[in-house]
Amino acid sequence: MITSNSNPRVKQIVQWRNKAKERAGAGIFLTEGFKMFGEAPQELIREVYISVDILRREEPGWDIREKLDRSGYETVSEEVFRKMSDTLNPQGILCVMERPKYTLEDMLAEKTPLLMMLENLQDPGNLGTIVRTAEGAGATGIIMGSSTVDIYNPKTIRATMGSVFRVPFVYVQDLGRAAALLQEKQIRVYAAHLDGTKYYDDFSYEQGCAFLIGNEGNGLSRELADRADLYLKIPMEGSVESLNAAVTASILMYEAHRQRRRASHFQDSSS
Secondary structure (H helix, E strand, O other), rough: EEOOOOHHHHHHHHHHHOHHHHHHOOOOEEEHHHHHHHOOOOHHHHEEEEHHHHHHHHOOOOHHHHHHHHOEEEEEHHHHHHHHHHOOOOOEEEEEEEEOOOOOHHOOOOOOOEEEEEEOOOHHHHHHHEEEHHHHHHHEEOOOOOOOOOOOOOHHHHHHOOHHHHEEEEEOOOOOHHHHHHHHHHOEEEEEEEOOEEHHOOOOOOEEEEEEOOEOEEEEOOOHHHHOOEEEEEEOOOOOOOOHHHHHHHHOOOOOHHHHHHHHHHHHHHH
C-alpha cells in the first residue's frame, strides 16, 4: 500500500492531473469513480489505484471485483488518494487510461455521418456535455480545432459520464480544411450562426451532415463560418440572443436524431 504523498507514482499522477502537456506526452488520461471504472474498456486500462478504506468497506456482491482482479490495482491510503484526486469528495478509485486512437478518415467512412465540429470551446463542462449528448443522439464523431479545451481535462472526462469511451473524436489543426474534406464527401456542413435566416428545423439532416459550433463568448470565427454550406438559427424569445454552446449542440443533434428516427420508421413501415 502506498502511504506517502512523496511516492514517485503519486507525484506522477498529480502531474498528469494538472498538466495537459504531461498527459499528452505519456499518451494517457485519468478517470475517477466507480461508474467510469465499470465502463472503461479493459484493453485501455494501464493502472488502477483504490483507497484501502474502499476495499475494507466492500459490500457483498460488489460488482467490480472481477474487473479489479483482471486489471490489477494498487491500494493507497485515504490521505494519498485525496492527494491524487481531482474531486472534493473522492469515490476512492482512479484509473490511468491509455488514449483511444481515432482518425478523421474513419469518421468519414460512416454511411450517413452525423458530426459535430467545435471551434475554440473553452469550458470543460460544455465539451463533456456535448460528448455525452453526442452518444445519446447517435452522433458518429466530434471534430475539434486545436484551440478547443483538452478533452482529457479531468473536468471534461467527468462530464462525459463514460461517453468519452465510446464517441470517436479527433483534433485537427485546420477546421476549415476539415470542413472542405467533409464537403468533398457530400457531407453538408451547417453553421449555427446569428446571421442565419432559416430555423434549424427547416433543414433535412437525414443524409450525412455536420454542425459547426463556436466559442462560448464569440461564436464562430468569420473565416470558419464562411466555409459552411448553410447558416441556421434557433428561434429565441424575449431578450435572449444566443444559447450555451452545449445546449445549441444538443438541440441540433437531437433534431437530426428525430428526423433520422422518423425516416427509419417510415422505411420500416413501407417494407
